[in-house]
Amino acid sequence: MADLVIDGALLRSVADRVTTAAAEIALDASYSASLDAELGSSAVASALRDAGIQQRVRADAVAHSLLEVGASAAASAAAFEQTDRRLSGGL
Amino acid sequence: MSDSVRRGLAVACATLILILAGCTGGEPEMAPEEARDQLVDVIDQTVALFDEETWEDILSPALGPCSLDNGEGVDYRYAKSGDPDANPRTAVERVAALWTELGIEVRTRLDTARPAVFGVGGPIRTIDFSAAPDSYSVAGTSLCVPGDATEMILDGE
Amino acid sequence: MAVDPQNPGAGEPWAIRVSAAAREQKAARLRGAQTAVSLAVADASGPGWTGDTQTAFTGAIATTTPDLVLLADGLEAQAAALRSYADQVQHIKDQQTALEVRRDDLDGSLATARAQWLQATQEANGHYVTDQVAARRADALSRDIGDLKDDIAGVAAGWDGLVADRARADAVCVAALSTPAVLGRLAVFAGAITPSGQKLLDLLTGLSATDLKALLTARPDLLEGLAGADAEAVARWWSGMNGTGGEISAAQAALILLAPRVIGNLEGVAYRARDQANRMVLEEELAAAKAAVSAAEEMPSFWDMLLGGERVMNAHALEYAAARERLEHLRGIAAALAVVSSTGPRSLVSFSGGPPALGAVAISDLDTASTVTFAVPGMGSTGAGMLAWATSAENIYVGQARLDGSAQHAVVAWIGYEAPGVPPTGGFGVLGTELASAGGDRLASALQGFDAVRTDQPRLNVLAHSYGTTTSAFALTQPGVHVDAFISIGSAGLPAAVTSAGALHATEVYAGQAQDVIPFLEAGSGDQWAWVGRGSTAHPVNPIDVEFGATRFGVDGGAGYYAVTDHSTAVSAGEGYGYLDLGTESLENVALAAVGAGQDVSAYADPGLTDLQQAWIDSLTRGGAPYVR
Numbered sequence: 001m002a003d004l005v006i007d008g009a010l011l012r013s014v015a016d017r018v019t020t021a022a023a024e025i026a027l028d029a030s031y032s033a034s035l036d037a038e039l040g041s042s043a044v045a046s047a048l049r050d051a052g053i054q055q056r057v058r059a060d061a062v063a064h065s066l067l068e069v070g071a072s073a074a075a076s077a078a079a080f081e082q083t084d085r086r087l088s089g090g091l
Numbered sequence: 092m093s094d095s096v097r098r099g100l101a102v103a104c105a106t107l108i109l110i111l112a113g114c115t116g117g118e119p120e121m122a123p124e125e126a127r128d129q130l131v132d133v134i135d136q137t138v139a140l141f142d143e144e145t146w147e148d149i150l151s152p153a154l155g156p157c158s159l160d161n162g163e164g165v166d167y168r169y170a171k172s173g174d175p176d177a178n179p180r181t182a183v184e185r186v187a188a189l190w191t192e193l194g195i196e197v198r199t200r201l202d203t204a205r206p207a208v209f210g211v212g213g214p215i216r217t218i219d220f221s222a223a224p225d226s227y228s229v230a231g232t233s234l235c236v237p238g239d240a241t242e243m244i245l246d247g248e
Numbered sequence: 249m250a251v252d253p254q255n256p257g258a259g260e261p262w263a264i265r266v267s268a269a270a271r272e273q274k275a276a277r278l279r280g281a282q283t284a285v286s287l288a289v290a291d292a293s294g295p296g297w298t299g300d301t302q303t304a305f306t307g308a309i310a311t312t313t314p315d316l317v318l319l320a321d322g323l324e325a326q327a328a329a330l331r332s333y334a335d336q337v338q339h340i341k342d343q344q345t346a347l348e349v350r351r352d353d354l355d356g357s358l359a360t361a362r363a364q365w366l367q368a369t370q371e372a373n374g375h376y377v378t379d380q381v382a383a384r385r386a387d388a389l390s391r392d393i394g395d396l397k398d399d400i401a402g403v404a405a406g407w408d409g410l411v412a413d414r415a416r417a418d419a420v421c422v423a424a425l426s427t428p429a430v431l432g433r434l435a436v437f438a439g440a441i442t443p444s445g446q447k448l449l450d451l452l453t454g455l456s457a458t459d460l461k462a463l464l465t466a467r468p469d470l471l472e473g474l475a476g477a478d479a480e481a482v483a484r485w486w487s488g489m490n491g492t493g494g495e496i497s498a499a500q501a502a503l504i505l506l507a508p509r510v511i512g513n514l515e516g517v518a519y520r521a522r523d524q525a526n527r528m529v530l531e532e533e534l535a536a537a538k539a540a541v542s543a544a545e546e547m548p549s550f551w552d553m554l555l556g557g558e559r560v561m562n563a564h565a566l567e568y569a570a571a572r573e574r575l576e577h578l579r580g581i582a583a584a585l586a587v588v589s590s591t592g593p594r595s596l597v598s599f600s601g602g603p604p605a606l607g608a609v610a611i612s613d614l615d616t617a618s619t620v621t622f623a624v625p626g627m628g629s630t631g632a633g634m635l636a637w638a639t640s641a642e643n644i645y646v647g648q649a650r651l652d653g654s655a656q657h658a659v660v661a662w663i664g665y666e667a668p669g670v671p672p673t674g675g676f677g678v679l680g681t682e683l684a685s686a687g688g689d690r691l692a693s694a695l696q697g698f699d700a701v702r703t704d705q706p707r708l709n710v711l712a713h714s715y716g717t718t719t720s721a722f723a724l725t726q727p728g729v730h731v732d733a734f735i736s737i738g739s740a741g742l743p744a745a746v747t748s749a750g751a752l753h754a755t756e757v758y759a760g761q762a763q764d765v766i767p768f769l770e771a772g773s774g775d776q777w778a779w780v781g782r783g784s785t786a787h788p789v790n791p792i793d794v795e796f797g798a799t800r801f802g803v804d805g806g807a808g809y810y811a812v813t814d815h816s817t818a819v820s821a822g823e824g825y826g827y828l829d830l831g832t833e834s835l836e837n838v839a840l841a842a843v844g845a846g847q848d849v850s851a852y853a854d855p856g857l858t859d860l861q862q863a864w865i866d867s868l869t870r871g872g873a874p875y876v877r
Contacts, residue, residue, distance in 0.1 A: 014292045017288040018284075021284045024277050024280065037259075041418045044422055051326065053465055053466040054431060055462075057458070058319055058462050062319070065308060065312045068308075153591075153639075154587060155636070156635050168642070217831045225653075244583040244586050245582055
C-alpha cells in the first residue's frame with residue numbers, strides 16, 4: 001500500500017480545489033492578438049503578441065498539469081472510498 | 092578488363108538500346124499468402140529435423156517487391172537459426188534429402204568448415220541451409236507472385 | 249516597424265488602458281488560483297494524507313509554481329508598461345493635435361499673405377510710376393511671409409520632435425515587454441535575433457519543456473539555426489535532456505513535436521527521436537501529396553481548354569504526372585518503413601520531403617546495435633525504390649545475423665542523396681561526378697553524425713553499389729570521416745583522384761565485382777553496367793583492380809553459392825541473382841566483411857573476357873567480321 005494514511009474527504013476537497021484553480025488559468029486569444037491599430041505601433045504590437053503566444057502556451061501547460069494532478073487525486077479518493085466501503089461492508 | 096578493351100566495347104555498345112533485361116519465371120497465378128506459406132512450410136520442416144525449441148526467427152516472413160515478366164510482384168523472405176547438433180555434414184545431407192523430396196533442386200558443399208546446401212525451384216525460389224560450428228541457419232526466398240508490395244503494405248493486408 | 253511620420257500619435261490610448269486593465273485583472277485571478285492551490289497543498293501535507301502518492305502530488309504542483317508566478321508577474325509588468333505607454337501616446341497625440349491646428353492656421357495665414365502680396369506687388373508695378381504705398385505694403389507682407397515660414401518650420405521641427413518622442417516611447421515599451429519579468433528565461437530570444445550553431449545550443453540548454461513549447465510556438469523557425477551545428481555539441485545537448493533510463497523526456501518530446509523537420513535530420517540527436525519526428529513529417533507530406541494528386545486530376549476549365557488548347561492539356565498532363573510521381577516516392581518510403589518483421593520496427597532516421605523525397609530507413613536499432621552498416625545505392629534510386637533497397641539492406645542484416653547471432657547488427661537503407669537517373673531517359677548524370685560529390689557531402693554528415701551520437705564506438709561500415717561507390721568515395725575522402733570497413737559491389741567507378749584503397753578513410757576496404765558482360769547480348773551472365781560507368785573519365789577507377797589494393801572477394805558463385813548474374817542487387821523470379829540476394833556468394837562475403845570477419849571472404853578470381861568479348865576484340869584488332877553467337 002503506497003499511502004499510509006488517507007482521509008477520502010480531504011483528498012476529494014484538495015482535488016476539487018486544484019481542478020477549479022486550473023480553470024482560472026487559461027489565457028484566451030485576445031492575449032496574442034495583433035493590436036497594431038490600438039497600439040499605433042507594429043513594433044510594440046509584435047512584442048506584445050510574441051509574449052502573448054508564449055504566455056498562452058505556458059498557461060495551458062500549467063492548467064494541464066493541474067488538471068492531471070487533480071484528476072489523479074480524485075481517482076485516488078474514489079479508489080480509497082470504494083475500498084473503504086468494501087471493507088466496512090464486509091464486517 | 093583493360094582500358095582499351097573497355098573503350099572498344101563501349102563504342103560497340105553505344106548503339107544498343109539500353110533496356111533493362113526482363114526476368115522470366117515466377118508464378119503468375121498464385122496468391123501471395125500461398126507463396127509465403129510454401130516457403131514457411133519448407134523452412135518449418137527443415138527446422139523440425141533438429142531441436143526445434145532452440146530455433147528462433149532471424150527474420151519472420153517479410154514482404155518485399157520483386158518483378159515478373161508482366162509487372163509488379165511480391166515475395167517473402169524468411170530466416171531462422173538454432174543450436175547445432177553433433178554432425179554438421181550429416182545435418183546438411185538430411186536437409187538436402189528433405190528438400191529433394193519437396194521438389195527442390197539442391198547442391199551441397201560438404202568439404203568445408205561450414206557445410207551448406209543450396210536449393211532452388213519447386214515450392215520456393217531459393218533457399219540455403221548452413222551448418223556452422225556454433226549455429227545452424229536456414230534462409231529462403233519465396234516464389235515471386237503477382238501483387239503490388241507497396242499497396243499491400245500501406246493499403247491492406 | 250518605424251513610426252508613421254504622418255501620425256506620430258497613432259493609436260488609441262483608451263484601448264491600450266483597457267488592455268492593461270484586463271491583464272491586471274487576469275494577474276489577480278492567477279494569484280488567486282495560486283493561493284488556492286497553495287492552500288490545497290498545505291492541507292494535503294497535513295496528517296490527513298501521507299505516502300508516495302501524496303509526495304508525487306505535492307511535487308507535481310510545485311513544478312507549476314514558477315510558471316504561475318512568472319505568468320502573474322508578467323501580466324502585471326505588461327500592464328504597467330502599457331499604462332505608461334498609453335500616457336505617452338496620449339501626450340504625443342495631444343501635442344500632435346495642437347500642432348496640426350497651428351499648422352492649418354499658419355498655412356491659411358500664409359496663403360492669405362501670399363495672395364495679398366501678389367496683389368500688392370501687381371498694384372505697385374501696375375502703372376508707369378511705382379505706387380509707393382503698395383510697394384511698402386508688399387514689403388511688409390513679404391516680411392510677414394518670412395515670419396510665417398519660420399513659424400511653419402518651427403511646427404515642422406516640433407513635429408519631427410514628436411516623431412522622435414514616439415520612437416523612444418516605442419523602444420521603451422518594447423524593452424519593457426521583453427524583460428525576464430515577462431518572458432522568463434526566454435527573454436534572451438526577444439526581438440528579431442536569430443542565434444545559430446553553438447550559440448543557439450547554449451541558449452537552449454536548460455530550458456524546461458514548457459519553455460521550449462512556448463518558445464517554438466512563438467518562433468517556429470528558430471531551430472533552423474541549428475543546421476550547421478557541430479554534431480558532437482548537438483549530441484551533448486540532446487543527451488543532456490534525456491529522461492530516466494534514456495527515455496524521451498518532455499523537453500525532447502516538445503522539440504520533436506514543434507520542430508520535426510529539423511530534429512528529424514539533426515546529426516547528434518538520438519535516432520529514435522529522429523524517427524518519431526520524421527514519421528510526423530512523412531504523414532504530413534503524404535497528405536499534401538495526395539491532395540495535390542486530387543487537385544491535379546481535375547480537368548482544366550472548359551474555357552482554359554478552349555483558349556489554351558494543346559498547351560493547356562500538356563501542362564495539365566505534366567502537372568498530374570509530377571504529382572503522381574511525388575506521391576509514389578513518398579509511398580515507397582512509407583511502405584519500407586511499415587514492413588513488420590522479427591527484426592523489430594524499422595526507423596526513419598532521416599527524411600526530407602524535397603522534392604525529390606530523400607530518406608534513410610534503418611533495419612534494427614541504430615542507437616544500440618554493435619555493428620552498423622550504411623548501404624548506399626546507385627543510379628536510379630529514388631524514394632519509390634526504398635522498399636526494394638530496404639529489402640536488400642535486410643538481407644545484409646540476415647547474412648550478418650547468421651554469422652554472428654550474439655551481436656546486434658543494424659543496416660541503414662540510405663537513399664539520402666539525389667542519385668542520377670538511368671540513361672538515356674534519366675539523363676547521363678551517371679557519367680559525371682557532380683551528383684556523387686553532393687551525395688558524398690550528405691553521406692559524410694551522416695557518418696560523422698553517427699560517430700557523434702554513438703560515443704561507444706560501434707563498428708561502422710559503408711556498403712555501396714554501383715554509383716553509390718562513387719558517392720561513398722567522395723564521403724570517405726573528407727577529413728573527419730572514418731569507417732571501419734568500406735565494401736564496394738558492382739562499382740561504377742571511383743573518382744579519378746582516388747587511385748588506391750589507402751586514399752579512403754576506411755580501415756578495411758573490400759571489393760566485389762561480377763564478370764563484366766555486354767548489356768543485352770550477354771545478359772544474365774554477369775554485371776552488364778558497372779563497366780560502362782567506369783568508362784567515364786570522371787570516375788574510372790576500378791576497385792577490383794589489383795593495383796587499387798582492396799581486399800577482393802568472389803561473387804561468381806564458388807562453393808555452392810549462387811553467382812551474381814546481373815548488375816543489380818536483387819533479381820527476381822527466374823534464373824538470376826543480384827549482389828545482395830539471399831544465398832549468393834556476394835551477400836555472404838558482404839556479411840563477413842560487415843561483421844568484422846573479412847579475413848574469411850572467399851577469394852576473387854579475375855574471370856577475364858567472355859568468349860564473345862574476346863572474339864570481338866580479335867575482330868576489331870584484326871579487321872575480320874565480329875563473331876556473333
